[in-house]
Every structure is written in C-alpha cells, then in structure tokens.
Amino acid sequence: MDREGHLIERVRRRFPTAGDGLTIGMGDDAAVLHSSPGTEWVITTDAFLENVHFLRKIHPPKAVGYKALARAASDIAAMGARPRFFFLTVGIPEALAGAWVDGFLDGMARAARRFGLILAGGDTTKYPEVVASLTIVGEIDRGKAVLRSGAKPGDLLCVSGRLGEAELGLRLSQRKIHPRKRPVRLAKKHFYPEPRLALGAWIADHKYATSMIDTSDGLSTDLGHVCKASGTGAIVWAAKIPTVKIPPRLLRQVDVDPLNLALNGGDDYELLFTVPKKFSSRLPGRIDGVRLTVIGEITRAKKVLLLRADGKTVPLPSRGWDPFRKSG
Amino acid sequence: MDREGHLIERVRRRFPTAGDGLTIGMGDDAAVLHSSPGTEWVITTDAFLENVHFLRKIHPPKAVGYKALARAASDIAAMGARPRFFFLTVGIPEALAGAWVDGFLDGMARAARRFGLILAGGDTTKYPEVVASLTIVGEIDRGKAVLRSGAKPGDLLCVSGRLGEAELGLRLSQRKIHPRKRPVRLAKKHFYPEPRLALGAWIADHKYATSMIDTSDGLSTDLGHVCKASGTGAIVWAAKIPTVKIPPRLLRQVDVDPLNLALNGGDDYELLFTVPKKFSSRLPGRIDGVRLTVIGEITRAKKVLLLRADGKTVPLPSRGWDPFRKSG
Numbered sequence: 001m002d003r004e005g006h007l008i009e010r011v012r013r014r015f016p017t018a019g020d021g022l023t024i025g026m027g028d029d030a031a032v033l034h035s036s037p038g039t040e041w042v043i044t045t046d047a048f049l050e051n052v053h054f055l056r057k058i059h060p061p062k063a064v065g066y067k068a069l070a071r072a073a074s075d076i077a078a079m080g081a082r083p084r085f086f087f088l089t090v091g092i093p094e095a096l097a098g099a100w101v102d103g104f105l106d107g108m109a110r111a112a113r114r115f116g117l118i119l120a121g122g123d124t125t126k127y128p129e130v131v132a133s134l135t136i137v138g139e140i141d142r143g144k145a146v147l148r149s150g151a152k153p154g155d156l157l158c159v160s161g162r163l164g165e166a167e168l169g170l171r172l173s174q175r176k177i178h179p180r181k182r183p184v185r186l187a188k189k190h191f192y193p194e195p196r197l198a199l200g201a202w203i204a205d206h207k208y209a210t211s212m213i214d215t216s217d218g219l220s221t222d223l224g225h226v227c228k229a230s231g232t233g234a235i236v237w238a239a240k241i242p243t244v245k246i247p248p249r250l251l252r253q254v255d256v257d258p259l260n261l262a263l264n265g266g267d268d269y270e271l272l273f274t275v276p277k278k279f280s281s282r283l284p285g286r287i288d289g290v291r292l293t294v295i296g297e298i299t300r301a302k303k304v305l306l307l308r309a310d311g312k313t314v315p316l317p318s319r320g321w322d323p324f325r326k327s328g
Numbered sequence: 329m330d331r332e333g334h335l336i337e338r339v340r341r342r343f344p345t346a347g348d349g350l351t352i353g354m355g356d357d358a359a360v361l362h363s364s365p366g367t368e369w370v371i372t373t374d375a376f377l378e379n380v381h382f383l384r385k386i387h388p389p390k391a392v393g394y395k396a397l398a399r400a401a402s403d404i405a406a407m408g409a410r411p412r413f414f415f416l417t418v419g420i421p422e423a424l425a426g427a428w429v430d431g432f433l434d435g436m437a438r439a440a441r442r443f444g445l446i447l448a449g450g451d452t453t454k455y456p457e458v459v460a461s462l463t464i465v466g467e468i469d470r471g472k473a474v475l476r477s478g479a480k481p482g483d484l485l486c487v488s489g490r491l492g493e494a495e496l497g498l499r500l501s502q503r504k505i506h507p508r509k510r511p512v513r514l515a516k517k518h519f520y521p522e523p524r525l526a527l528g529a530w531i532a533d534h535k536y537a538t539s540m541i542d543t544s545d546g547l548s549t550d551l552g553h554v555c556k557a558s559g560t561g562a563i564v565w566a567a568k569i570p571t572v573k574i575p576p577r578l579l580r581q582v583d584v585d586p587l588n589l590a591l592n593g594g595d596d597y598e599l600l601f602t603v604p605k606k607f608s609s610r611l612p613g614r615i616d617g618v619r620l621t622v623i624g625e626i627t628r629a630k631k632v633l634l635l636r637a638d639g640k641t642v643p644l645p646s647r648g649w650d651p652f653r654k655s656g
Binding site: 128147 | 351352355356357358359360361362363368369370371372373374375377379380381403404406407409415416417418419448449450451453454455456459461463464465466468470473475476477540541542557
C-alpha cells in the first residue's frame with residue numbers, strides 16, 4: 001500500500017463510514033448521496049488552519065480535531081438542520097504523522113459520534129503546517145431552514161448559553177493559567193465547543209425564529225451579519241447579556257471585562273436568533289438544557305446599538321473576529 | 329464592510345451564484361440544495377496547496393485558480409456525473425490579496441463557466457501560503473454512478489486522450505523551456521487540464537463501463553486503485569498506450585521517456601475505464617472529440633503487469649503521485 005493509503009486507512013478506521021442516505025462512501029473518486037423525500041441538503045465548508053484557528057503550542061491534537069468538526073457543525077445548527085455526512089481535506093507535516101495525527105483523529109472521531117456524522121470522503125496530503133478543511137452535509141425538511149435574512153423590526157433578539165466563555169478560555173490558556181492538557185471548566189468551551197444542534201433543530205421544527213446565526217465571530221460581528229442580511233438594525237441591552245462569571249481569584253490575574261468578552265469574543269458557537277414578539281411568551285427558559293435569554297430587539301433604523309447599563313445608547317461596531325483585519 | 333467581507337464580495341462577483349436546485353446560496357451559514365427526483369448527489373473534496381500542487385514561481389495565478397477547480401471536477405467526471413455546485417475554502421497571504429487573487433479568481437471563474445458550476449459557498453482567511461480546498465457537488469441519475477470497484481476479469485481497459493502530456497508540460501516549465509505566461513500546446517495540459525465531463529456522462533448514461541477512475545495520480549497508480557477496489561489484476565499493453573509525441577528539438581533538451589511519462593506521470597485527468605469484451609465492438613473511436621484507446625485487459629490474477637514492446641511481461645508497480653512518498 002502507498003503511504004497516502006496508510007494514512008487514509010488510519011482515518012477510515014476511526015469513523016463510521018456507512019449509513020442511510022450514503023449510496024457510495026469513501027474509497028471512490030467521489031461519494032454518492034441520496035436524500036429522503038421532502039428534505040433538502042444543507043452544506044457548509046470551513047477551513048481550520050494552524051496559527052490562524054489554532055496554535056500547536058496551546059491546543060492539544062484532540063482539541064484541534066474536535067474543534068475543527070464542531071465549528072463546521074455549528075453552521076449546520078445555525079440553519080436548524082441535522083448533521084449527516086462530512087468530508088475532510090487535510091495537509092499534515094510528516095513529523096506529525098504519528099501520535100499527533102492519532103490524537104487529532106481521535107478528537108475528531110469523538111465529535112463525529114456526538115454530532116451523528118458519517119465520514120463520506122476526503123483528501124490527505126503532506127504539508128509543512130496542519131491545514132484542514134471540513135465540509136459538512138446536513139439534512140432538513142424542505143422549507144424549514146432558518147436564514148440570516150428574515151429578522152423584522154420589533155422581533156426580539158435571543159441568544160443561547162453564555163457569551164464570552166470561549167474568549168476567556170483562550171486568554172487563560174495563552175497565559176498558561178491552566179495546564180494545557182486538562183482545561184478546566186472555564187477553558188473547556190474554547191477547546192471543546194458545543195454546537196447547539198438540538199436547539200437549532202428545535203427552533204427550525206417549531207418555525208419559531210425569523211432569523212438565526214451562530215456566534216462564531218462574536219456577538220457584535222454576527223449581529224451585524226443578521227442586520228445586514230435582513231435590512232434592519234438592532235439594539236442590544238447590555239444589562240441582559242448573559243456574560244461570564246469570573247472568579248475574583250482569576251480576575252486578579254487576567255485583565256478582562258466580561259461585557260467586552262461577550263460583545264466581541266469569538267468561538268462561542270451559541271445561537272443568536274430573532275423571534276416575533278407575539279411568540280415571546282412561548283419562549284421556554286431552556287431547551288435541551290441550554291438557557292435562552294432575550295438580549296435586545298430588532299429595529300427599523302439600520303444601526304446596531306448598545307443600551308449600556310448606565311442608560312446611554314452607543315453604537316455597537318463589529319469588533320469580533322475578522323481573519324483579514326490586522327491585529328494590534 | 330469588514331475586510332473579509334470585501335474579499336467575499338470579490339469572489340461572489342465573478343461566479344454564477346444562483347440556479348436550479350439551489351434554494352439558498354452564498355451569504356448564509358450554509359447553502360441549501362434540493363435534488364431533482366430520481367437523482368443522487370455526487371460529492372468530492374480536493375485540496376490544492378502551494379508548494380505541493382503548484383509553485384507560485386511557475387504557475388500563473390489564472391492557471392492555479394483554473395486547475396484547482398478542474399482537478400476536483402475530474403473526480404465528478406470519473407463517476408459519470410454532471411457538475412452542479414462548488415464551495416471554495418481558501419487561505420491567502422495578505423501580500424497576494426490584490427492582483428494575484430484577481431488572477432486566481434478569474435481562472436477559477438473561467439473553469440466554473442466551462443464546467444457549468446455555480447458557487448454555493450465558501451470560507452476565506454489570511455494565511456502565509458495559498459491553501460485552497462474545493463468541494464464539488466454533482467448530480468447523476470440514481471444508480472448510474474460508475475465506481476472503481478466493478479472491473480471483471482476479461483474486461484478491456486480503455487483510456488481517453490493521451491497519457492504523459494501533463495507531466496511533460498511540468499518538466500518543460502520547470503526547465504523554463506517555455507515562457508511561463510504563454511504555455512504552448514505541449515505544456516497546456518499541465519496548466520489548464522480538461523476534465524472529461526462529457527465523456528464521463530456519456531459512459532454513465534450508456535451504462536457502458538464496469539469501472540472508471542480519472543488518471544490524476546498516473547496510470548500505474550490509478551490502475552492499481554481500480555484493481556484493488558475490484559479485486560482483480562490487469563495487464564497493460566505498452567505498444568498500445570497513446571504516449572506523447574515529443575518533437576526531436578525538445579527531446580534533445582529534456583531527457584524523458586514517453587512510455588515512462590505515460591505510465592507514471594500525474595495530472596492528465598483522462599478517464600481510465602473498463603468495458604466488457606462483448607461491448608468492445610461498439611466502442612466509438614472518439615466521444616465528444618476525445619480519442620478512446622484500448623490499452624489492456626483486466627485479469628483474475630491480482631497483479632498489475634506490463635507487456636513490453638519487446639514481448640516481455642514485467643510487474644507494473646504504482647509509481648505515480650503519492651503526497652506522502654519521499655521524493656528522491
């Protein structure tokens with residue numbers, strides 16, 4: 001067997017590679033898929049690159065493999081779809097082809113099991129740095145996908161979970177406040193994010209939301225995307241945002257503002273969605289164990305604003321993650 | 329608009345982004361696709377990485393963009409499917425974000441038009457080298473996809489076009505025998521390969537072939553894949569292989585053996601397929617202008633052999649492209 005063949009075998013062993021809807025899986029030039037009647041496919045692709053999306057010094061290989069798949073799965077959650085199949089293209093340095101790749105694949109396999117994903121194909125090659133791209137195929141009942149573009153003035157702005165946790169986790173890790181091999185609860189969301197798949201599917205099934213996005217780039221940036229797509233503005237109520245609680249012990253070590261983390265920190269992969277006011281009384285406090293919070297309102301004026309705790313209203317510019325913005 | 333937004337706009341402007349079967353295209357968290365009744369989706373992903381699949385010194389940006397998409401489309405051709413949609417994830421150095429990216433996108437747009445591909449989504453980021461991954465979604469009538477695994481002992485082995493042309497083109501370019509901006513006919517196949525989409529679809533429609541693969545890695549390696557998947561061997565008749573004709577003027581400059589180029593040179597993207605003997609009299613000499621040649625036979629013994637022009641039969645090891653084999 002050629003050496004690429006060996007690596008492909010190691011990949012294949014770790015993942016489910018057959019299932020309903022997959023006529024032809026790995027091992028041919030392409031995969032063949034058929035959909036169930038009355039459904040549509042939801043497809044997303046996402047790059048995961050060393051020194052951009054992760055640092056080998058900080059992120060253990062299991063977290064890299066897990067997170068690469070989780071990030072892409074979050075886009076499927078944000079449409080309200082069920083994840084079905086995925087494809088992995090990956091370039092790997094020869095020096096990492098042993099234990100590092102095993103950890104990477106183990107972490108990705110754990111994510112695939114959690115999210116119900118079948119590996120349908122991929123492409124492996126040698127490269128000086130770890131460069132991965134994930135394609136995920138999800139399924140949804142026809143017409144039920146929730147888009148970014150449906151928000152209407154007067155809709156309430158809702159968010160799942162807590163915002164800023166992943167950014168805090170990153171900062172703690174960068175300052176080595178936690179041993180890198182055992183990220184504690186506070187850092188866990190940065191290393192092993194949890195795409196809100198059950199929540200997204202629930203929202204789509206109930207035709208509950210007028211728009212939805214995942215908070216991958218940070219609230220200020222992702223809300224900007226929703227407003228732009230919907231042709232609206234929004235006002236966010238600072239006092240209502242579920243921010244991180246930082247223990248005083250840690251607050252002395254890291255100089256961070258929980259509100260700033262919540263507004264501009266990326267990588268949380270919570271769902272941000274809009275709900276007509278008439279539905280608001282039906283909004284459960286939790287779905288599938290995940291807390292839901294109303295944090296603002298969609299407005300006709302095309303501005304994104306923040307109502308601060310001191311009662312002043314200020315502009316809320318997009319200050320989340322942008323891979324082409326110069327840092328510093 | 330953020331800077332990533334600017335780049336995405338430049339991408340979007342160049343490609344068709346709407347069409348039958350695409351419910352929701354670019355601009356949301358994921359694309360939504362629906363298939364026509366009685367069809368299946370055929371999906372492939374393919375990495376295209378600087379210094380592995382192309383060299384910025386040799387390959388003009390237009391050729392890089394064109395070839396990245398053409399290689400992936402060739403996998404769709406090898407199943408016999410019609411290309412429909414594609415997704416691009418790409419990392420780009422900031423210094424190339426101007427003219428280089430324009431050339432890259434123009435080349436890719438030319439390929440998309442030729443192959444009938446609609447851009448359905450993607451992901452762009454900053455990276456020290458150009459790293460791209462293409463996902464293509466094709467469509468085929470249910471049950472008509474041609475696999476690698478169906479070859480039967482006694483089937484005739486057929487190939488389209490001419491083998492070794494792309495490898496010759498690469499070697500000419502490496503030795504700067506041609507100005508890099510105007511690759512002449514001999515080098516063209518290396519820079520602007522032609523996936524055999526019409527031929528592949530014709531073969532699938534006529535249920536003509538028992539197996540099919542594209543010659544992306546070189547005949548010896550790709551035939552090895554077919555034999556392994558089918559549980560067979562094969563014998564290739566050296567005298568029948570359509571090799572490159574090298575003008576004597578060039579032969580003095582490049583020290584190459586046309587048979588070796590044909591057996592082990594990669595990147596030709598011709599179709600290699602097997603046909604039951606009883607169909608062989610119906611094999612047209614050309615389909616859609618592309619010549620077809622019978623070059624051997626599938627055997628029960630699980631060995632891949634070469635019948636040399638001198639009448640000796642020798643093993644034909646896989647010596648084509650393998651990204652994990654050490655060079656030299």
